[in-house]
Amino acid sequence: MLGPAVSAHFNQLLRLDTNGPEEGSRTPLFGLDAEALRERMVEIGEPRWRGQQLAEAMYRQRVADLEAISTFPKTLRGRVRELGWVIERPEIIEEFVSNDGTERYLVRCLASGGAAQTVETVWMPEGDGGEVGDGSEAGRGEVAGGAQADREHRDEEWQRATICVSSQAGCAVNCQFCLTAKLGLQRSLTPGEIAGQAVSVLDRHQVAIGKDRVNLVFMGMGEPFLNYDNWMSAVRLLVNEVGISPQRMTVSTSGIVPGIERFAEEPAAVRPKLAISLNAPNDDVRSDLMPINRKWSIEAVIDAVRKVQLRPRERLTFEYVLLHGVTDQLQHAREVARLVRRSGLPAKVNLIAWNPGPGIAYGMPQADAIERFRRALAAEDVPVYIRRPRGRDIYAACGQLKRTIEAGKNA
């Protein structure tokens, strides 16, 4: 368990014990879709298209300051300000840069009336070694499968990048190997806070939507399907207002069956791809690692997943965290292969070497165990990728916020 000094440091990182800027009667507009913004404008006697201009400014041009909305006359900016309407979005307040190009940000979220909360967002140039689930080839310098050392590349150029977004501050699901779990659930994020992480990072890297290849993964802190409505509103904003294709997004769930069932009802036009955190070869092991499995077993999860109508060539992703001696043995690989094949689902498996953290008594898998596992799946014709460890030096794997403690201490 955490010592008091570490806890204090951690709380400070999360800004749990500090208040955000004075909220007063501030009404955040970031997070409202174009239609809601048009209505706002009509309410104050402005033409509807002013709402459209506002949406364009916030979501396409990524303007975060009212004064910088060039399409608004000065008088209108003044009125909006007097009403206490603000267009700020979640703000990057700290940045850690890895020698492999990965950048991890602490992003401060300010919900209206809510306490300031900090979450983690990650930028991974050159993709992610396969976990995106889009079936596309790995980026340059990556090999699908096979252990490979991180390449040093500090160049500014990137051909493809992935942004890992958080859906909650902390998480209630309590997976035993997960660092975010140790936080418990602090609060769910609003649609603007979820979409805003992506927009802030897109802005940071001057990404041109429609031109640059960017993927979003909802694999940061939290369980998206336990914050379903807000998460899905954020997805709609990112698709409809920001302009990112849902086929460039992947959501990962620990297996929240009612969430998966709702997800299955979403129209393909706004539905991201789906990843399931399997993490174990059978229910016994999975229930030990992920208590949620006692509520929804592997079979219940797979049954729910079958309801999702995959697009042509779309594949489901099973994420599988390798824990030394616990889930990385050869017989586990064979069980996983059988499980995936029996499911009849078009699926691939992403192997993730467990990232260690303080207070969690598991071991990292050895390189040869990872490779043996991969080969055993491949031998059974199960598509398998090894997720390249990213930003090890800055503790930047998604969902690894707890590592921040050490990063902070070492900084």
Ligand code: SAH
């Ligand atoms: N709550 C969702 C999404 C966030 S976790 C979920 O569980 O799917 C994203 C992924 O990180 C999950 O597949 C999870 O199993 C994995 N993960 C969690 N802790 C990890 C760790 N310490 N090392 C490696 N992967 C981890």
Ligand code: SF4
């Ligand atoms: Fe929550 Fe996912 Fe971590 Fe489990 S693995 S505790 S669901 S963030």
